[in-house]
Amino acid sequence: MSRWAVALPVALALAALTGCGSGTPASTSAASSGGGAAKTLTVFAAASLTGTFTELGTAFEAAHPGTSVKFNFGSSATLAQQITQGAPADVFAAASPATMKTVTDASLAGAPATFARNELEIAVPAGNPAKVDELKDLSDPKVKVALCAPQVPCGAAALKALGAAGLKVTPVTLEQDVKATLTKVELGEVDAALVYRTDVLAAGGEVKGIGFPEAGQAINDYPIAALFNAPAPDMAGRFVDLVLSSRGKDVLAKAGFETP
Amino acid sequence: MSATRTAPRRGSDRGPGTGAVTGRPPWVLLAPALLGLAFLVLPLAGLLIRAPWATLPQRLTEPHVLQALRLSLVTATLATATCLLLGVPLAWLLARVSFPGRRLVRALVTVPLVLPPVVGGVALLLVLGRRGLAGRWLEESFGVTLPFTTAGVVIAEAFVAMPFLVISVEGALRAADQRFEEAAATLGASRWTVFRRVTLPLVSPGVVAGAVLCWARALGEFGATITFAGNFPGTTQTMPLAVYLALETEPEAAIVLSLVLLAVSVLVLAGLRDRWVTGP
Numbered sequence: 001m002s003r004w005a006v007a008l009p010v011a012l013a014l015a016a017l018t019g020c021g022s023g024t025p026a027s028t029s030a031a032s033s034g035g036g037a038a039k040t041l042t043v044f045a046a047a048s049l050t051g052t053f054t055e056l057g058t059a060f061e062a063a064h065p066g067t068s069v070k071f072n073f074g075s076s077a078t079l080a081q082q083i084t085q086g087a088p089a090d091v092f093a094a095a096s097p098a099t100m101k102t103v104t105d106a107s108l109a110g111a112p113a114t115f116a117r118n119e120l121e122i123a124v125p126a127g128n129p130a131k132v133d134e135l136k137d138l139s140d141p142k143v144k145v146a147l148c149a150p151q152v153p154c155g156a157a158a159l160k161a162l163g164a165a166g167l168k169v170t171p172v173t174l175e176q177d178v179k180a181t182l183t184k185v186e187l188g189e190v191d192a193a194l195v196y197r198t199d200v201l202a203a204g205g206e207v208k209g210i211g212f213p214e215a216g217q218a219i220n221d222y223p224i225a226a227l228f229n230a231p232a233p234d235m236a237g238r239f240v241d242l243v244l245s246s247r248g249k250d251v252l253a254k255a256g257f258e259t260p
Numbered sequence: 261m262s263a264t265r266t267a268p269r270r271g272s273d274r275g276p277g278t279g280a281v282t283g284r285p286p287w288v289l290l291a292p293a294l295l296g297l298a299f300l301v302l303p304l305a306g307l308l309i310r311a312p313w314a315t316l317p318q319r320l321t322e323p324h325v326l327q328a329l330r331l332s333l334v335t336a337t338l339a340t341a342t343c344l345l346l347g348v349p350l351a352w353l354l355a356r357v358s359f360p361g362r363r364l365v366r367a368l369v370t371v372p373l374v375l376p377p378v379v380g381g382v383a384l385l386l387v388l389g390r391r392g393l394a395g396r397w398l399e400e401s402f403g404v405t406l407p408f409t410t411a412g413v414v415i416a417e418a419f420v421a422m423p424f425l426v427i428s429v430e431g432a433l434r435a436a437d438q439r440f441e442e443a444a445a446t447l448g449a450s451r452w453t454v455f456r457r458v459t460l461p462l463v464s465p466g467v468v469a470g471a472v473l474c475w476a477r478a479l480g481e482f483g484a485t486i487t488f489a490g491n492f493p494g495t496t497q498t499m500p501l502a503v504y505l506a507l508e509t510e511p512e513a514a515i516v517l518s519l520v521l522l523a524v525s526v527l528v529l530a531g532l533r534d535r536w537v538t539g540p
Contacts, residue, residue: 077509
């Protein structure tokens with residue numbers, strides 16, 4: 001018993017230390033390993049790219065033996081904040097030009113390239129309980145709608161689309177990201193939500209997507225850039241090339257993105 | 261706990277030899293201890309250093325900040341009231357009634373303490389959501405839906421905060437002298453009267469400490485709230501949610517909101533002083 005009393009705090013302290021290891025100290029190890037045999041490429045990418053970029057990362061590792069691609073998926077704005085605060089990233093792929101601008105304005109990257117476009121769709125739960133057919137139906141007060149918060153790209157796009165249609169919608173919730181918004185549809189807690197077409201596709205049969213003409217006026221561009229302070233600069237450029245290549249376009253198109 | 265508090269005094273009574281040992285702690289302990297202290301305090305100091313003090317008053321009085329703060333205070337208070345109403349009897353049950361599986365029940369009661377709050381939120385959705393086990397019935401029978409309502413926020417906060425109250429009150433009940441209750445009972449008081457007139461006053465410090473902790477935990481609740489109750493200004497957007505969203509576009513605003521929560525937390529814990537730590 002007394003041995004446990006000692007062992008537990010020690011174990012916790014070790015866990016805390018190793019936990020910290022994945023944070024800032026990783027920057028030094030990633031930077032130093034850049035010239036070594038085992039190379040690590042660190043890609044910060046918008047959460048909506050999780051599926052496609054994981055697939056491209058595997059392809060990249062196969063094409064460059066001895067390299068490993070590490071991803072940090074999250075909200076574009078959060079990732080941009082992390083990069084401007086000195087996070088050790090090689091590549092940044094954002095879900096909106098605005099979040100990329102945070103990074104380029106801080107002179108941390110050059111001109112980004114647009115590699116994908118995403119369009120909004122109305123997502124309804126399987127069975128469509130509220131009988132939603134078009135965007136206009138979302139303004140019915142009896143229909144429970146979830147939108148992304150205006151602070152995040154999918155929310156900004158939703159506002160733009162609703163504005164283009166001249167509609168006023170009162171959502172029941174403004175979710176922090178597109179995945180959380182979609183989850184509320186999947187669980188049937190809301191009758192409809194405005195999310196990206198790619199997310200509807202990724203959700204499978206649980207969710208049905210309904211296209212609408214105004215979505216064309218709220219298309220979201222995805223920019224990508226290699227970062228100036230990249231710990232592995234040559235690899236960063238090659239990864240960006242892969243994303244922009246026909247191979248990259250295939251993977252993105254399969255997931256529902258438009259590619260320029 | 262009181263033993264540790266008297267320990268230094270006892271040490272100094274023992275003479276100069278042992279006094280020197282207690283007075284100068286070994287480096288092996290002191291270095292990690294100070295490191296630990298810095299690890300816990302430095303991030304908070306960072307918040308204070310980076311705070312935009314010049315624009316602070318103006319940012320704090322912005323309508324959406326006040327709205328989120330008001331909602332936070334109201335829901336945390338309602339959640340604490342709910343916890344008192346349900347948690348005190350539960351603590352009494354655990355402390356005074358012997359029943360099979362009591363240890364298991366006690367473990368279950370504390371699960372929300374260690375459960376990731378997001379998981380708590382998902383669990384609440386699956387039970388009380390529109391398609392949840394109880395939620396479906398609530399909607400069909402009464403037309404009541406809990407997600408996306410202020411009541412949903414209160415439920416999420418109470419779920420996460422109740423263990424703090426139960427643990428505190430149960431500890432107080434176990435430490436309280438049962439002879440007073442027995443004396444009251446022999447004098448003819450009913451069990452309810454004994455509980456109300458003897459037990460409750462006896463453990464009131466524990467109840468107060470538990471309620472304050474419970475309130476502070478409810479005030480800081482984020483994961484279960486955003487998962488179960490969603491985020492809508494004025495209805496479900498509490499301070500922690502406002503902090504999270506402010507970070508997306510306005511880091512400075514997020515710092516200001518965080519400062520408010522930090523100040524409230526420190527005030528609450530300072531108010532409790534050593535009551536929580538030493539306990540009954």
